[in-house]
Amino acid sequence: MFQERQQELLRRLKSSNREGPWPLAPATMRNPASAYTDPARFEAERDLLFEQRPQMIGLSCELREPGSYMALSLGRIPALIVRQRDGSLKGFVNACRHRGAPVVEPDGPPRPRFSCPYHGWVYDLDGALHARPYAEPAFDDVPKAECGLLPISVAEGYGLIFAQGRGGEGLTAAAALHGAEVELEGFGLGGCVHVESREHEWDFNWKLVLDTFTEAYHIRFLHKTSIAPTYLSDLSLFDSFGPHPRMIGLLKTALQEIEKPDEADWRLLPHGTTQYIFMPSGLITWQRDHVELWRVTPLSPNRTRVRTSLYAPQEPATEKARAYWKKNLDMLMDVTSREDFTLMAEIQKGLESGALPELIYGKNEPSLIHLHRAINQALEAR
Ligand code: FES
Ligand SMILES: [Fe+2]
Structure with a gap:
């Protein structure tokens, strides 16, 4: 993301932070529990979203x-x-x-x-x-x-x-990105180096993998001791590119950045986790000094393969550098597995019980709403 865009987003953060609650989505969204459990819907998603769209x-x-x-x-x-x-x-x-x-x-x-x-x-x-x-x-x-x-x-x-x-x-990359390339260009992803990929299977619907990355609202509670001390739960930056939401989760230090008197000194990327969710197959995270990529493969309504990859800005030259990236991946897998995905498996069980009719997505979860609207629209368009 180029500097000009970082400043523009920080200006938006500054005005929002002054004015009180973060601008909310215009409306909440209700999604039936069956969106995560229905075998017929799952078949339609796999066909229309995962086979007939760019991944x-x-x-x-x-x-x-x-x-x-x-x-x-x-x-x-x-x-x-x-x-x-x-x-x-x-x-x-x-x-x-x-x-x-x-x-x-x-x-x-x-x-x-x-x-x-x-x-x-x-x-x-x-x-x-x-x-x-x-x-x-x-x-x-x-x-x-x-x-x-x-x-x-x-x-x-x-x-x-x-x-x-x-x-x-x-097919072209630009068509698949729906305009996100304007921001992605500045990341220099082409110069990255693949460090390691890990693959796991989980007992929940593929959408729950993406859901967990689409809002900062849960950080204060679910990640109380892991990342809540450093991340904001109430402020994040949402934009969208066609069906793809982009959410920037912010470190508390972002609030100090926007107090610097000269805007030319403002930098956003060191103070946040920038996530591009590519509907439907996964997401890319710019994690301040490296890139993480999550790719989902739906196996059944309640089984999903998740591949996580870490990329460094350059080839790790020493064993110490390699160990540093490996430790980053260990930590990422630890927090997401132990805190996020373990909970997603419990959510899936609850949804499958039939006892819960729907999920409610809040106005403070705009990326989540955008993603599910895009998914539902793609299915309705068939
Ligand atoms: S050589 Fe490939 S299936 Fe026989
Ligand atoms: Fe999380």
Whole structure:
């Protein structure tokens, strides 16, 4: 985020802080409990939101060298994203054209070609079938040119990678970002270095992962001893870009920053946690000196895979530097797992009991309201 925008947001914070309560959303929102539990709704979400819309899947720096790849799910679709020799990215259905085996496991080093583990068919990085070892005569009536991996739409820009499981011809990063690129450009995400990713599965609906990041209201209570001593619970900065809300959770030091007499000295980013929620697949957090990325994969109405990645501004040069980033990730996983996600699992149980008809999102939770309106609108538009 460029300096001018930081100052503009701090000016908004200053006037709001003077005038009393933070500007609220115009209205509360009620969402039925079934939004988190109904199997038919879940199927529609997976289809319309996770397969037919662009998904933010990671930072460009994860795929630097030719042959580096990501294997992941886009809704139900197994996908493979590969860095090409010319530096571009291509996406494929990660299913062998012979009998459907995934041609590559989720995490592995860059490779010159992909060899299917089942019967050894070999694919080039561009998805073309290179060879059917020991078995060419057995397939002599099926030309190799017809057996390349099936394509999936991919786009890259502003240091981010997007993919779409079905459709998405002509996909661009700017179209997927809906204007958020104006702020993201200033972060230099393209220069980041991937440090580590961790994956967990949780017994709750995918939306609860995002919900927990969309408001600061809970900090005072749920994070009483962990982050409440340093973060504000009543003030945060909300804006939106198409369906994507952006929330900046503020450190208490932000209030000192806006008391500096010369606005030219004001800096926002060191005094907050800047979160871009990319509906539906995840979020990126600018965490003052590093970047965190959360990616959700819905598995069932009450089961979600969560991948958390940490990126540093530059390659950790020493063991000490690497240990510093690892400790950051340990702390992040500890607070979110022990405090946020453990509670989300309890919320899911309550919702599934059928005893609670709806959830109420407050006017002081504008990002939460924006996100759920965008989700509900996308489902209604079908
Ligand atoms: S399924 Fe891949 S080679 Fe047979
Ligand atoms: Fe939290």
